[in-house]
Amino acid sequence: PKQGCYIHGLFLEGARWDPTAFQLAESRPKELYTEMAVIWLLPVPNRKPPVTGIYLCPIYRTLTRAGTLSTTGHSTNYVIAVEIPTDKPQKHWIKRGTALICALDF
Numbered sequence: 001p002k003q004g005c006y007i008h009g010l011f012l013e014g015a016r017w018d019p020t021a022f023q024l025a026e027s028r029p030k031e032l033y034t035e036m037a038v039i040w041l042l043p044v045p046n047r048k049p050p051v052t053g054i055y056l057c058p059i060y061r062t063l064t065r066a067g068t069l070s071t072t073g074h075s076t077n078y079v080i081a082v083e084i085p086t087d088k089p090q091k092h093w094i095k096r097g098t099a100l101i102c103a104l105d106f
Contacts, residue, residue, distance in 0.1 A: 004042035010059065012036050014098035023085040024055060024093065036100055039082060054083040055093045059100040 016034040018025035027034070049056070059079040066075060079102065086093065 001040065004040055007039040007041060010036040010039070010100045010102060011104055012098065013063070013101055014096040015093060021087075023087060024098070027096075033101070033104060041082070049083060052089075053085060053087070055086045055088075055090055055098065056081045057084045057093070057098060057100055059102065061102045063101055063105050065099070 011033045012024075012035075013033055014027065015024045016027050016031065017023075017037050019037065058081045060075075061077050061079060065077060082100070
């Protein structure tokens with residue numbers, strides 16, 4: 001795109017992307033990981049995130065979310081958090097351990 005960048009190839013754990021509703025949805029039975037839709041990262045200076053309607057979803061490099069803590073206080077496996085539309089509160093997805101993963105182990 002002219003501004004920002006597209007990210008593809010991520011996997012959702014603990015939820016799935018609903019392409020008809022354009023938001024997070026509950027995982028289907030026996031479905032551990034699902035492909036995430038393409039994400040458009042568009043930097044906006046001094047942007048305030050919305051209070052409701054989004055889940056601030058962390059992105060990890062691998063399924064192992066642990067790693068040594070860097071000087072920032074985050075795991076070295078942690079990449080960034082992205083806002084994903086949802087109709088449920090953040091705590092709903094946090095309880096399910098919902099996260100985006102860059103690479104699956106298998």
